[in-house]
Amino acid sequence: MDDASALLEHASCVLFDFDGPLADLFAGHPASRIADRLRRRAGRLGVPPAELPETGDPLRILRIAARHDSTGRIAAELEVQLTREEVHAARTAPPVPHADRLVERLAAGGRQVAVTTNNSARAALAYLQRRGLARYFGSHVHGRAADPALLKPHPDCLERALASTGTAPAECLMVGDSPGDFFAAVSVGVSFVGYARNDRKAQALRQAGSEHVVRSLEDLTMAAALA
Incomplete structure (x- = not known):
């Protein structure tokens, strides 16, 4: 005190x-599920699967994807998806x-x-x-x-x-x-x-x-x- x-x-x-x-924030919309969805999306967008670890942290996926994305396109698409997920979570947090x-x-x-x-x-x-x-x-x-x-x-x-x-x-x-x-x-x-x-x-x-x-x-x- x-x-x-x-x-x-x-x-x-x-x-x-x-x-x-x-x-x-993620009490009703778990971060681990968001991270899973981002990891799958990153893989489809061209990030090597071996570089995408099992993690409950969506921001870690965002950071890793950015390192494998010279154009910025992948990071931008993941950012849009993550923002959408977070706004959804904020409705019930x-x-x-x-x-x-x-x-x-x-x-x-x-x-x-x-x-x-x-x-x-x-x-x-x-x-x-x-x-x-x-x-x-x-x-x-x-x-x-x-x-x-x-x-x-x-x-x-x-x-x-x-x-x-x-x-x-x-x-x-x-x-x-x-x-x-x-x-x-x-x-x-x-x-x-x-x-x-x-x-x-x-x-x-x-x-x-x-x-x-x-x-x-x-x-x-x-x-x-x-x-």
Whole structure:
């Protein structure tokens, strides 16, 4: 609680990863099934089957396909399909406990909020509109770029958020749930707090170097009310 309060005290803007800290995006539309469909599509489009591993991570398929696609056509087609799948998932995705209230309290306290995610900005915005949260984020919803090489841990989406909010890195705090989130934040000088919904997530964040990890967003929500 003390750590959370100290982090928020100096933050005029809070950047949120989307899937994990705000929503359980794939709860009703599993990422593993999406990855299977993307892998089959990539194979039909010409990516060597031996290069397409069994994985539950659709973004991994997107990255691999891009490396075998000098024209950009394959990656573009997979991007369209993945975005469609994510928007569909966003229609039923449940919120992370305390996430809605945290966003509301941050905004009520005069802080800007932004999304910095490897998911589609369209999916994140669809979810925020459904939850009545879009008004807090405005135009500050930054999803993956067309180039998969710019996915986190590359800081591209964070850099876009800093530019759109007009905020210096030292004035920002990022809430993320993966080592990639942590590395992206550190690379641009943004403070970071990890959200870990289980022991595996907590261990991965701490091994990456995150000093601040919370197991519930309630800690941050309470701190936002006091900071």
